[in-house]
Amino acid sequence: MPTKPEILKVTPVSESRLFQVEALDLRFSNGVERRFERLALRGHGAVMVVALDADNNIQLIREYAAGLHDYVLTLPKGLIDAGETPLEAANRELQEEVGFGARQMVLLKNLSSAPNYMGHSMNVILARDLYPSKLEGDEPEPLERVPWPFDNIEELIVRDDFSEGRAIAALYLARHWLSQESETADA
Known part of the structure; x- marks a missing residue:
């Protein structure tokens, strides 16, 4: 199983009443760094x-x-x-x-x-x-x-x-x- 990338930084990008978009700066096990964006997890499911x-x-x-x-x-x-x-x-x-x-x-x-x-x-x-x-x-x-x-x-x-x-x-x-x-x- 691959090693999860290291989260270097989490930055809020945008927010509304229902959603928050955040940027994830990641470093993968092979040294490659990338920025991903995701809808932040909020609430209880x-x-x-x-x-x-x-x-x-x-x-x-x-x-x-x-x-x-x-x-x-x-x-x-x-x-x-x-x-x-x-x-x-x-x-x-x-x-x-x-x-x-x-x-x-x-x-x-x-x-x-x-x-x-x-x-x-x-x-x-x-x-x-x-x-x-x-x-x-x-x-x-x-x-x-x-x-x-x-x-x-x-x-x-x-x-x-x-x-x-x-x-x-x-x-x-x-x-x-x-x-x-x-x-x-x-x-």
Whole structure:
């Protein structure tokens, strides 16, 4: 395994309400020095929830995505607040965004997004045994809840309005976990 480069200096480059860009001056084990830029790691991480109801429907939301300047279908997601575990944050986000809580939650995997440019990560949570429960969220407008049959995820992932890579990965992680659970139960 290669030796990590030495961080010589970290310099803030730019900052907004949500993001901070920083420059990293690095020295690699072969002596080469380079400057990299990255979005600084802030906050406590984030969660994305694959919530399955009793009829085996995924609970999707339709929300405005500023990066695309369009409405998209995606999975409920949000930031982990200080003092929350990923499972607590997932249950809160689920209640805020789709109006359900979950009695059973499993952390499937922590995913990175563009790790060459940022250290942000997303905890993918499988939520089942849903019950009605609504919390007030921070969205600027009501989100549309869109149930989708879990058995039809192949149709979902080719839709133009369902394009977030982390959501697609989350569905495949959930499907894999559920198939392993089923095989174990059948054994």
